[in-house]
Amino acid sequence: MREYIEIYNTNKDKIESIIQSSIENLDKLSNEAENFYQKLFTTFPSLEVVYTVDAISKMQTSANIYSKYNDETEKNKSRAYLLNKLNIKENNFAFTEPYQSSTTGTLCITVSKKEGDKIIFMDFVLEKLLERLSLIDKHIYFSKIVKAFYFIAGFFMMILSTAAIIYGGIDFLKNMFHESLNIDAIFKPVIATTLGLAIFDLAKTILEQEVFFKSYSKDSKIEIKVLTKFLITILIALSIETLMVVFKIAIENYDKMINALYLMGGISFIITSLAILIFLTKRKKA
Numbered sequence: 001m002r003e004y005i006e007i008y009n010t011n012k013d014k015i016e017s018i019i020q021s022s023i024e025n026l027d028k029l030s031n032e033a034e035n036f037y038q039k040l041f042t043t044f045p046s047l048e049v050v051y052t053v054d055a056i057s058k059m060q061t062s063a064n065i066y067s068k069y070n071d072e073t074e075k076n077k078s079r080a081y082l083l084n085k086l087n088i089k090e091n092n093f094a095f096t097e098p099y100q101s102s103t104t105g106t107l108c109i110t111v112s113k114k115e116g117d118k119i120i121f122m123d124f125v126l127e128k129l130l131e132r133l134s135l136i137d138k139h140i141y142f143s144k145i146v147k148a149f150y151f152i153a154g155f156f157m158m159i160l161s162t163a164a165i166i167y168g169g170i171d172f173l174k175n176m177f178h179e180s181l182n183i184d185a186i187f188k189p190v191i192a193t194t195l196g197l198a199i200f201d202l203a204k205t206i207l208e209q210e211v212f213f214k215s216y217s218k219d220s221k222i223e224i225k226v227l228t229k230f231l232i233t234i235l236i237a238l239s240i241e242t243l244m245v246v247f248k249i250a251i252e253n254y255d256k257m258i259n260a261l262y263l264m265g266g267i268s269f270i271i272t273s274l275a276i277l278i279f280l281t282k283r284k285k286a
Helices: 002-010 012-024 034-043 080-085 126-132 140-177 183-212 220-252 254-285
Strands: 047-054 093-095 107-115 118-125
Touching: 002 012, 002 107, 002 126, 012 093, 012 107, 034 047, 107 126, 118 126, 140 183, 183 220, 220 254
Parallel strands: none
Antiparallel strands: 047 118, 093 107, 107 118
């Protein structure tokens, strides 16, 4: 949603100008029968609902008119709270900021046009509006295929992460009940759980960005944040594994301690690289 709002705010003047000129090219809306509003849905495929409010009584005088049906339940209800917030300009138009509809849950903007004692309210679905104006690119069938792929991959990764955590817990309980607790029995479940959390966090990010909310703009801040969080989790798992290797070599194969040194050197190099990445990212923001 945040990206849609940012795109809208960047192109706000252009969007308002296009909508306003398109509406002005139509006949007076207040002089037409309710079925005339159906023509608006042809002109504006992103239009969600239309209704009329009396400017004097502040009562809704029409049903909520959708593209395929009318909702009579909203008729004759007070819309004073809307009119009190309405800032109608000299051209008789008013535009709201993007908001989430309490009825449909979609991100919308409301365009109002005053004609005499009547005010016509038109709710536009922001995503469809931006797509219609070519401010975002979206191919419906390809988008569905991509979304389905990310959906399957994301939830499969969640299942794998759950399996890794369950495996760590079962392995720990098995060793504890058999009274065979040792360094391996303690560290392995920790590593499995840490990796499970890393995989789950990556899956959650994929689902959030590509399924439940498709990202249309590349935000380097989000990418860096995800990469940093994932690498930190992996580094924790690798550090625990390195510590376990050091203990095992120190107890059983002291002559192979150089291998543990190489492993620690590799971990140190990754930590240093990550620190440089974080430093450069913060410096760029500043």
